[in-house]
Amino acid sequence: MEHKKTHILSLKAQISILIALIVLTFMAIGVTKIEMGAYSLAVILVIAAIQAYIIMAYHMHLKFESPFFRVMVILLFILFLAVLFVTFLDYIYR
Amino acid sequence: MSESIHETKEPSYLEVKSHKGIWNWLLTTDHKRIGLMYLYAMITFFGVGVILGLMMKLELIAPGKTIMSAQTYNSFFTLHGIIMIFLIVVPGLPAVFGNFFLPILIGAKDVAFPKLNLLSWYVYMLGAVVALSSQFLSGGAPDTGWTFYAPYSFKTSTNMLPAVLGAFILGFSSILTGLNFIVTMHRLRAKGMTWMKMPLFPWALYGTAWIQLLATPIVGITLLMVVAERTLQIGFFDPALGGDPILYQHLFWIYSHPAVYIMILPAMGVVSEILPTFAQKTIFGYKAIVISTIAIAFVGYFVWGHHMFTSGMSGVALYIFSLLTFLVAIPSAIKVFNWIATLYRGSIRLETPFYWAASFIFVFMIGGLSGLVLGSLATDVYVHDTHFVVAHFHYIVFGGVGFAFIGAMHYWFPKMYGRMYDASWANIGWLFFFIGFNFLYMPMFYLGILGMPRRYFDYVDKFHNGNIVSTIGSWVMVFGLVVIVANLIKSARSGPLADDNPWNGKTLEWATSSPPPLENFEIEPVVTEGPYEYK
Amino acid sequence: MTNTSAHSEHYDAQIPKMGMWLFIFTEMLLFGGLFIVYSIYRYIYGDAFHLAAQELNLTIGTINSMILLFSSTTVAIAISSIQRGNKKLSAIFIIITMVLGIAFLVNKYFEWQVKIGHGLYPGSTVLAGFGHGDTLFFGLYFAMTGLHALHMIIGLVIWGYALVFIQTGKTTQDRPAFIENSGLYWHLIDVIWIFLFSLFYLIT
Numbered sequence A: 001m002e003h004k005k006t007h008i009l010s011l012k013a014q015i016s017i018l019i020a021l022i023v024l025t026f027m028a029i030g031v032t033k034i035e036m037g038a039y040s041l042a043v044i045l046v047i048a049a050i051q052a053y054i055i056m057a058y059h060m061h062l063k064f065e066s067p068f069f070r071v072m073v074i075l076l077f078i079l080f081l082a083v084l085f086v087t088f089l090d091y092i093y094r
Numbered sequence B: 001m002s003e004s005i006h007e008t009k010e011p012s013y014l015e016v017k018s019h020k021g022i023w024n025w026l027l028t029t030d031h032k033r034i035g036l037m038y039l040y041a042m043i044t045f046f047g048v049g050v051i052l053g054l055m056m057k058l059e060l061i062a063p064g065k066t067i068m069s070a071q072t073y074n075s076f077f078t079l080h081g082i083i084m085i086f087l088i089v090v091p092g093l094p095a096v097f098g099n100f101f102l103p104i105l106i107g108a109k110d111v112a113f114p115k116l117n118l119l120s121w122y123v124y125m126l127g128a129v130v131a132l133s134s135q136f137l138s139g140g141a142p143d144t145g146w147t148f149y150a151p152y153s154f155k156t157s158t159n160m161l162p163a164v165l166g167a168f169i170l171g172f173s174s175i176l177t178g179l180n181f182i183v184t185m186h187r188l189r190a191k192g193m194t195w196m197k198m199p200l201f202p203w204a205l206y207g208t209a210w211i212q213l214l215a216t217p218i219v220g221i222t223l224l225m226v227v228a229e230r231t232l233q234i235g236f237f238d239p240a241l242g243g244d245p246i247l248y249q250h251l252f253w254i255y256s257h258p259a260v261y262i263m264i265l266p267a268m269g270v271v272s273e274i275l276p277t278f279a280q281k282t283i284f285g286y287k288a289i290v291i292s293t294i295a296i297a298f299v300g301y302f303v304w305g306h307h308m309f310t311s312g313m314s315g316v317a318l319y320i321f322s323l324l325t326f327l328v329a330i331p332s333a334i335k336v337f338n339w340i341a342t343l344y345r346g347s348i349r350l351e352t353p354f355y356w357a358a359s360f361i362f363v364f365m366i367g368g369l370s371g372l373v374l375g376s377l378a379t380d381v382y383v384h385d386t387h388f389v390v391a392h393f394h395y396i397v398f399g400g401v402g403f404a405f406i407g408a409m410h411y412w413f414p415k416m417y418g419r420m421y422d423a424s425w426a427n428i429g430w431l432f433f434f435i436g437f438n439f440l441y442m443p444m445f446y447l448g449i450l451g452m453p454r455r456y457f458d459y460v461d462k463f464h465n466g467n468i469v470s471t472i473g474s475w476v477m478v479f480g481l482v483v484i485v486a487n488l489i490k491s492a493r494s495g496p497l498a499d500d501n502p503w504n505g506k507t508l509e510w511a512t513s514s515p516p517p518l519e520n521f522e523i524e525p526v527v528t529e530g531p532y533e534y535k
Numbered sequence C: 001m002t003n004t005s006a007h008s009e010h011y012d013a014q015i016p017k018m019g020m021w022l023f024i025f026t027e028m029l030l031f032g033g034l035f036i037v038y039s040i041y042r043y044i045y046g047d048a049f050h051l052a053a054q055e056l057n058l059t060i061g062t063i064n065s066m067i068l069l070f071s072s073t074t075v076a077i078a079i080s081s082i083q084r085g086n087k088k089l090s091a092i093f094i095i096i097t098m099v100l101g102i103a104f105l106v107n108k109y110f111e112w113q114v115k116i117g118h119g120l121y122p123g124s125t126v127l128a129g130f131g132h133g134d135t136l137f138f139g140l141y142f143a144m145t146g147l148h149a150l151h152m153i154i155g156l157v158i159w160g161y162a163l164v165f166i167q168t169g170k171t172t173q174d175r176p177a178f179i180e181n182s183g184l185y186w187h188l189i190d191v192i193w194i195f196l197f198s199l200f201y202l203i204t
């Protein structure tokens, strides 16, 4: 009875999401061919994060859900990065 | 509102029989019955844990070998830790009182996923059986302590696999319970119960559930890594293969420090329920308690390193962890001040639950303040791995959670069974327990400062006096415990019938009958004001 | 503090969805623990990780990435089909998804077999000869892709149930929660793979 607005993506939209994801994958592979030293890891992770964002936003419908889900996913990533950072405080300065 | 209800009284949840005999329990999806099933399982395990503790104390009554060998002592403290931590204090309050009272306190009929709730109980029992089987399989009982520190946990020839897998399965049960509670609180609150009108025990469970959900997977994967280490020699934590044993400690405490808050937050929630009722006064600083609950849950995630001050961590990490540990003491202290302020000028009724709540504050303060000694770097290096630590965490884990648990038992007993216990025996039990508890653990602070290490079955003569006091204290405490349990068991069967609201409480559980009907309320409640509005 | 109100029984679609998301959080952190371990050892043994990664077959890894990306799209189509009420189309796309998932696992199986054939597996003397960095790299490689493959197998079982539920009418246009949640799970596996692919295959 509540708001019955399950958002359904069109086939066209889904195909373009797929193409975007494939293009990004080959971009990441291409980056490994260029010599960038430590930066290549950063670029690859950024590309992976963009892909993850696309999948979570569209395939996993986060874009159309209540803000609670989005906020929690963001907080989860912040939590993970913070834990990683604090752990590294030991290893970097050891 | 209660005049008409008694005439058309629905049968209580204990009278509804949907299956035959024991299946009423084993197949139930009623959150109240599931809560009781957890309770009975835990009391059984607790009995085993207490006996192990008693025997260890008896071993320590005199220097040298008294009743057991060193290896037996090692396996006893390991099993004592596994039982008490993974089977009782971590799941304890949420699984028993959370299950029973969370839906009632927020005016719901059940949790969001009743079948999953039953499954959690079975997963819990499975984990318990697997963990305890480590004692009986050939190979010998585990002897690593409950922390399973690498590299010893994959070098020892004892039965580590069942112990570690059991802990993993128990973690899974804990995750499912937390998941269930979060969804329940988000979706099933009664009409009119906004977040800021929710009682404090549900709030505490909410913070707890998030920790259960977000910290347990880390220890889960860590335990799986230990399993992989033992079976496949991957080398995650094996210095011989390039791994770092300290990384195991990091991962273990990333969960196990927040686990301390899984234990203590619900205990704080229970105390925040009991005190307003027995002071007949609104809780002081409701919002401050809510915020400090969430703050503890969040900051508590980043203080794990205080268990590793002597492990060889980097200096920078030491300072940060010490600082964060001091920060997390602030919200805990806020709560203590709020409880005291709640009592100030209240009309206090000296009943058994109040004694437990008040003594909770006492032991929690001792435990908390001694925690600061361990949280600061210089003093921790001095008392690390001594009996001081043992005293500290028993004051928090046993003093905190144990007192809150028994207090909750006496507070909600009339609601759960519809019968009242004998108050004078309950008070006698409390008195012996409280005195015995302090005689048992207080000397350990002293012994720790003198330098007595933990986890040894033997000691030098200069520690003798303190240990005698401590062992005698353990007898007094267990005598109190026996009185308490015997009184409750007898009263559950034949105590006088209890009123619906024997303590004049204001939260929703007191608005339904004792014991509650299957779906908790005959008429769905609608909430119009905050939880502790005493006029 | 209580008043009365009438009984109202209604299906709350948010409940299964929220439950599934919370479960996904725990899955993310389960892998998160391994990613922490990976990061630490990559930091300590950076050079060895670079050399060891060249042993992995980028072509097979890329093919598997493509398979999973495709399967994510077929899952999305299966879900939107059931939401539009087309049960048959939904079932067809679930079957395609399962075929893709099996293809991924077969691929993975052969990839593992080649590695094991070369003696690159935990506990082997060949690997121990290469040194600590290589040992940990391949230990993590097998642990993380293994756990990921285990999730794929669980995912396949779940899709099997989804097919049954479509047949029996337990999952319908009005109650698509089971398929939606299975989809969330499958997409999660995809997201994790993207990071595994980046961190194991894309090191130069």
Ligand SMILES: [Cu+2]
Pocket (backbone or CB within 6 Å): B256, B257, B260, B303, B304, B306, B307
């Ligand atoms: Cu701690």
